[in-house]
Amino acid sequence: MNKRIQNMADNRAKLITAARKAFAEKGYTGASMDDLTADAGLTRGALYHNFGDKRGLLAAVVEQIDSDMAMRAHAIGAKEQDEFQALLAEGAAYIRMALEPEVQRIVLLDGPAVLGDPSQWPSQSSCLQATRITIERLIAQGVIKTVDAEAAARLLSGAALNAALWIAASPNPQDVMPKAIEAFKLLASGLLKHDS
Amino acid sequence: MNKRIQNMADNRAKLITAARKAFAEKGYTGASMDDLTADAGLTRGALYHNFGDKRGLLAAVVEQIDSDMAMRAHAIGAKEQDEFQALLAEGAAYIRMALEPEVQRIVLLDGPAVLGDPSQWPSQSSCLQATRITIERLIAQGVIKTVDAEAAARLLSGAALNAALWIAASPNPQDVMPKAIEAFKLLASGLLKHDS
DNA sequence: AAATTGACATACGCCTCGTATGTTATTATC
DNA sequence: GATAATAACATACGAGGCGTATGTCAATTT
Numbered sequence: 199m200n201k202r203i204q205n206m207a208d209n210r211a212k213l214i215t216a217a218r219k220a221f222a223e224k225g226y227t228g229a230s231m232d233d234l235t236a237d238a239g240l241t242r243g244a245l246y247h248n249f250g251d252k253r254g255l256l257a258a259v260v261e262q263i264d265s266d267m268a269m270r271a272h273a274i275g276a277k278e279q280d281e282f283q284a285l286l287a288e289g290a291a292y293i294r295m296a297l298e299p300e301v302q303r304i305v306l307l308d309g310p311a312v313l314g315d316p317s318q319w320p321s322q323s324s325c326l327q328a329t330r331i332t333i334e335r336l337i338a339q340g341v342i343k344t345v346d347a348e349a350a351a352r353l354l355s356g357a358a359l360n361a362a363l364w365i366a367a368s369p370n371p372q373d374v375m376p377k378a379i380e381a382f383k384l385l386a387s388g389l390l391k392h393d394s
Numbered sequence: 395m396n397k398r399i400q401n402m403a404d405n406r407a408k409l410i411t412a413a414r415k416a417f418a419e420k421g422y423t424g425a426s427m428d429d430l431t432a433d434a435g436l437t438r439g440a441l442y443h444n445f446g447d448k449r450g451l452l453a454a455v456v457e458q459i460d461s462d463m464a465m466r467a468h469a470i471g472a473k474e475q476d477e478f479q480a481l482l483a484e485g486a487a488y489i490r491m492a493l494e495p496e497v498q499r500i501v502l503l504d505g506p507a508v509l510g511d512p513s514q515w516p517s518q519s520s521c522l523q524a525t526r527i528t529i530e531r532l533i534a535q536g537v538i539k540t541v542d543a544e545a546a547a548r549l550l551s552g553a554a555l556n557a558a559l560w561i562a563a564s565p566n567p568q569d570v571m572p573k574a575i576e577a578f579k580l581l582a583s584g585l586l587k588h589d590s
Numbered sequence: 591a592a593a594t595t596g597a598c599a600t601a602c603g604c605c606t607c608g609t610a611t612g613t614t615a616t617t618a619t620c
Numbered sequence: 621g622a623t624a625a626t627a628a629c630a631t632a633c634g635a636g637g638c639g640t641a642t643g644t645c646a647a648t649t650t
Contacts, residue, residue: 202616206628225507227423230606242607243629251608311421311507315563349557349570349577356556357549357581364548367511374545381545385553388584398647402597426637438638439598447639 210248210258212238217259222300226256226308253312260309261321267295267305268324275332282341285332286386289358290379292325296362297371306359317352326351333389342389350389357385406444406454408434413455418496422452422504449508456505457517463491463501464520471528478537481528482582485554486575488521492558493567502555513548522547529585538585546585553581 216238220229231242231252238244249255274291275284295301310316316323330351336342361378368374412434416425427438427448434440445451470487471480491497506512512519526547532538557574564570 200617202626202628205616209628231608232606241630243631246608247628307507310559311503315559317560318563343580345577345580346570346573349560349573350580352556352560353553353574353577353581356559357553360548360552360555361545363506363511363552364513364545367514374542377542377545378549381541381549384539384541384546385549385581385584388581388586390584396648398595398597401647405597428637437599439600441598442639443597 206248209238209240209244213240213245213248213255214258214262217255218263218300218304221256221259221304221308225303226252226312231255256304256308256312257320260305260313260319263301263305264319264321264324267292267301268328270295271325272328281332281336281339282390285329285336286383288329288332289354289382289386292355292358293361293365293375293378293382296359297366302362302366306362326355329355336389341391343391345389354382354386357382402444405434405436405440409436409441409444409451410454410458413451414459414496414500417452417455417500417504421499422448422508427451452500452504452508453516456501456509456515459497459501460515460517460520463488463497464524466491467521468524477528477532477535478586481525481532482579484525484528485550485578485582488551488554489557489561489571489574489578492555493562498558498562502558522551525551532585537587539587541585550578550582553578 213235216234217229220234220237223229231245235242235245245255249258271288271291275288278284278287296306309319313319317326330347333342333345333347333350337344337347361382365371365374365378409431412430413425416430416433419425427441431438431441441451445454467484467487471484474480474483492502505515509515513522526543529538529541529543529546529550533540533543557578561567561570561574
């Protein structure tokens with residue numbers, strides 16, 4: 199029963215899936231809503247009914263990817279014993295994830311350009327929140343210096359983002375990746391109370 | 395004599411000026427080429443003849459702003475005696491400049507989304523180059539640890555960029571600005587050989 | 591002075607977005 | 621269980637923007 203809400207949820211999922219592909223491949227502006235809805239076996243009518251407009255669709259896609267990223271990063275960080283090592287591991291994980299075209303194109307390039315500051319997205323950027331919480335814990339533990347956790351999280355994620363852009367655009371990503379991660383760890387170590 | 399190339403240069407300048415305003419106010423996508431050319435007292439014909447297409451116009455605008463920024467930042471850094479203090483001052487200057495709507499909207503948001511990675515722009519991102527050179531000098535002087543200068547410059551500028559986005563989007567910029575700059579200095583200090 | 595160049599204007603077609611209006615299956619009501 | 625109402629989605633329409641193809645006239649050349 200309640201076949202309608204079930205169908206609606208299915209169609210929403212279909213549209214988001216098609217949009218992820220279209221946005222990743224052609225970028226936000228380059229993606230045609232007629233094309234991507236047809237790809238999902240629907241029309242623009244469904245899209246506007248479910249998401250309001252093209253931006254709304256992008257917001258839904260971003261939320262999904264961002265939530266995925268936060269889960270993956272958290273899982274990677276959880277493997278580390280040391281909390282600070284977990285922070286570094288999460289950062290490195292973000293850098294690696296940011297190499298995926300879907301993440302880079304949709305979340306890192308078009309997302310901010312179309313939706314504005316990530317901290318004010320509907321999803322409120324799960325990645326950012328996770329990093330901030332980790333930093334707050336490290337401050338409480340006395341491992342890193344007293345600093346505004348939000349600020350530190352923003353700067354670290356920004357550093358990771360640009361590292362990823364650089365790596366992805368470089369002709370030999372495998373070569374520059376370790377340099378970027380090394381630099382990232384160095385910057386992050388600036389937060390430590392005692393030099394390692 | 396050579397009235398033609400003079401006129402052409404004038405028209406190019408007019409178009410870039412009008413485009414700076416239009417892009418800053420309405421964003422790249424939101425800016426109409428008919429409107430901004432009319433604003434400059436010309437038509438789209440002049441625009442396509444001079445810049446090829448809309449992207450070409452954005453590239454020209456970005457180059458101009460980027461070059462301005464590098465000059466301003468360099469002037470600010472040059473006031474410092476200590477080279478490392480100069481790096482910090484330049485970073486803080488970038489953060490402050492990134493608060494200007496023109497810089498933020500055009501160079502930091504639409505620029506990467508439309509033109510791709512800044513290090514591969516025609517202008518090659520003067521800001522990035524300047525930071526890299528400063529870092530290379532500091533490495534040579536033995537002030538900061540041996541690190542890939544390009545990587546460190548990219549991450550620092552990325553951190554500054556996100557700091558600016560955060561500040562600009564916050565309801566009370568004056569309040570979060572010092573936090574951002576403090577966090578930036580902390581991260582940068584991670585590059586130092588000896589803890590300060 | 592006539593011819594040529596080219597910087598720019600004009601005109602056209604295509605595509606895309608958003609809205610307004612239908613249509614039909616599903617659910618609610620009696 | 622039949623009818624009415626709802627809403628999810630499709631279809632149709634209009635407006636605007638980009639890029640190109642063509643036209644025009646001033647400036648330079650010969």
